Amino acid sequence: MFDVVIIGAGVTGSAIAREISRYKLNVCVIEKEEDVCNETSKANSAIIHAGFDAVPGTMKAKLNVMGNAMMDRIAEELDIPFKRNGSLVVCTKEQDPEGLQILMERGKKNGVPGLQILDREALIEKEPNLADDVTCALWAPTGGIVCPFHMTMGYAENAYENGVRFFLNTKVEKLEKTGEGFRIQVHHADTGVDETIETKLIINAAGVYADEINNQLSDRKLHITARKGEYMLLDKTVGDYVKSTIFQLPSKMGKGVLVTPTVHGNLLVGPTAVNVEDKGAVNTTMDGLDQIARVSSHSVKNVPLRQVITSFAGLRAHEDGDDFVIGESADVKGLINAAGIESPGLSSAPAIGVTVAELVRDLLNAEEKSEFNPVRHGILDPDTLSLEARNQLIKENPAYGNIICRCEMITEGEILDAIHRPLGARSLDGVKRRTRAGMGRCQSGFCSPKVMEILEREVPMRVDQIGKNGVGSEFIVGENKELEDE
Ligand SMILES: Cc1cc2nc3c(=O)[nH]c(=O)nc-3n(C[C@H](O)[C@H](O)[C@H](O)COP(=O)(O)OP(=O)(O)OC[C@H]3O[C@@H](n4cnc5c(N)ncnc54)[C@H](O)[C@@H]3O)c2cc1C
Numbered sequence: 101m102f103d104v105v106i107i108g109a110g111v112t113g114s115a116i117a118r119e120i121s122r123y124k125l126n127v128c129v130i131e132k133e134e135d136v137c138n139e140t141s142k143a144n145s146a147i148i149h150a151g152f153d154a155v156p157g158t159m160k161a162k163l164n165v166m167g168n169a170m171m172d173r174i175a176e177e178l179d180i181p182f183k184r185n186g187s188l189v190v191c192t193k194e195q196d197p198e199g200l201q202i203l204m205e206r207g208k209k210n211g212v213p214g215l216q217i218l219d220r221e222a223l224i225e226k227e228p229n230l231a232d233d234v235t236c237a238l239w240a241p242t243g244g245i246v247c248p249f250h251m252t253m254g255y256a257e258n259a260y261e262n263g264v265r266f267f268l269n270t271k272v273e274k275l276e277k278t279g280e281g282f283r284i285q286v287h288h289a290d291t292g293v294d295e296t297i298e299t300k301l302i303i304n305a306a307g308v309y310a311d312e313i314n315n316q317l318s319d320r321k322l323h324i325t326a327r328k329g330e331y332m333l334l335d336k337t338v339g340d341y342v343k344s345t346i347f348q349l350p351s352k353m354g355k356g357v358l359v360t361p362t363v364h365g366n367l368l369v370g371p372t373a374v375n376v377e378d379k380g381a382v383n384t385t386m387d388g389l390d391q392i393a394r395v396s397s398h399s400v401k402n403v404p405l406r407q408v409i410t411s412f413a414g415l416r417a418h419e420d421g422d423d424f425v426i427g428e429s430a431d432v433k434g435l436i437n438a439a440g441i442e443s444p445g446l447s448s449a450p451a452i453g454v455t456v457a458e459l460v461r462d463l464l465n466a467e468e469k470s471e472f473n474p475v476r477h478g479i480l481d482p483d484t485l486s487l488e489a490r491n492q493l494i495k496e497n498p499a500y501g502n503i504i505c506r507c508e509m510i511t512e513g514e515i516l517d518a519i520h521r522p523l524g525a526r527s528l529d530g531v532k533r534r535t536r537a538g539m540g541r542c543q544s545g546f547c548s549p550k551v552m553e554i555l556e557r558e559v560p561m562r563v564d565q566i567g568k569n570g571v572g573s574e575f576i577v578g579e580n581k582e583l584e585d586e
């Protein structure tokens with residue numbers, strides 16, 4: 101029997117797993133996808149919000165500000181890229197600057213440091229590409245940008261290295277309360293096998309599906325609406341078009357369309373906010389992309405949209421109560437929810453991890469492990485080395501001299517590391533999110549066949565089992581005529 105089963109390996113479940121791995125407990129994570137970070141945690145704005153948006157006194161406000169303050173340490177321990185580039189909420193001629201005052205007051209109540217309202221003169225010095233109609237803005241120096249893939253994988257790998265087991269490709273089908281805890285029926289998509297798992301505690305970190313998990317066990321029903329956000333990602337040639345994250349005044353549907361550099365040097369524009377019925381609907385639409393183009397021009401002029409290299413969409417898990425639902429269920433002992441984790445969920449993940457782990461520690465009377473190691477090493481990027489050190493590396497391991505992805509200059513050595521590290525990549529997306537091979541201007545047109553060859557060689561998988569992201573996404577579906585005739 102497990103002490104704790106965590107459902108969901110997004111950033112929430114992974115951060116919780118890492119923080120619980122500090123304790124002497126038998127813990128596993130169950131994830132229906134073939135990899136960690138395969139749903140909302142992979143498709144968002146990647147902003148570590150300063151914390152002035154959420155209403156004071158809410159879980160969102162408290163955990164956002166706490167998570168933001170923890171980020172420097174987390175980024176160092178998990179070896180993930182993070183930059184405090186600061187954020188601006190801009191106000192235009194047609195808008196009431198009172199909106200900025202309200203945000204600043206909220207921010208002060210939430211404990212956000214360094215907030216300032218800047219006039220146009222000061223703004224243009226910082227950001228020359230702001231729209232001509234922008235009159236003033238709220239500056240938050242603690243706002244930052246992160247890589248959501250690396251953050252989630254950093255947490256998951258560190259949890260794994262500290263003893264947490266991960267069952268990927270494994271879907272929770274049915275939950276039952278037992279005398280001692282819970283019985284969980286799971287289905288393994290890769291082998292087709294069904295299994296029953298027993299546990300004392302369940303942590304529900306199932307993203308947009310967290311209501312369905314909760315509602316199987318609890319009479320205190322949750323209701324989550326999937327709220328889609330579409331984006332355009334622009335080439336690195338225009339990655340410095342703005343330096344800080346440029347927000348517009350928020351509305352009932354959220355923080356609106358932003359323009360921001362990414363931590364890897366691209367420019368990101370979006371998201372929209374539209375409620376959708378289908379919790380799997382991550383397609384982009386002409387309407388959505390048109391809206392991004394139109395609305396972004398209110399804050400930043402002449403956004404270089406000709407440089408778009410891809411578009412994508414993510415789904416916010418919007419709970420009817422409009423706040424995070426975190427804590428033990430009121431009517432089901434041992435069921436701990438981390439539900440309704442929409443924005444600022446990424447920013448709050450470090451704080452959610454610690455909060456839930458402390459709750460688990462108290463419920464199970466768990467002791468700390470002396471051998472817990474908070475440090476995880478990311479994939480070595482040869483670009484960060486001096487020429488001398490890089491040449492030495494290539495001499496010792498020639499795979500670091502073999503460029504596989506020309507757009508992003510990713511070597512075979514990095515891809516091998518991505519495959520062979522804890523919770524290693526088993527798909528093209530897995531390699532892409534760990535190394536950036538496939539994230540460049542050609543969007544994997546040139547490098548994907550080479551990455552498939554490496555996966556086939558290094559992993560016990562046939563080439564027709566290799567997919568974009570798991571079962572059902574395979575590229576090779578049968579033999580061609582020539583092969584049949586041979
Ligand atoms: C458009 C958009 C922009 C955003 N921008 C930001 C931002 O800039 N900053 C910020 O702080 N936050 C942002 N967020 C919010 C942030 O992305 C989320 O709060 C966060 O990623 C949620 O993580 P999660 O782990 O709770 O959910 P997920 O990442 O969705 O993970 C849940 C996991 O549970 C798994 N699962 C579900 N059901 C089952 C089952 N039955 N069995 C097994 N596994 C299951 C899923 O496969 C999934 O992997 C944004 C969100 C969106 C949609």
Ligand SMILES: O=P(O)(O)OC[C@H](O)CO
Nearest residue numbers: 145354355356371416443
């Ligand atoms: O639109 P929101 O409020 O869900 O926020 C999403 C991101 O955090 C900012 O784009």
Ligand code: FES
Nearest residue numbers: 505507540544547
């Ligand atoms: S060669 Fe890899 S993205 Fe273009």
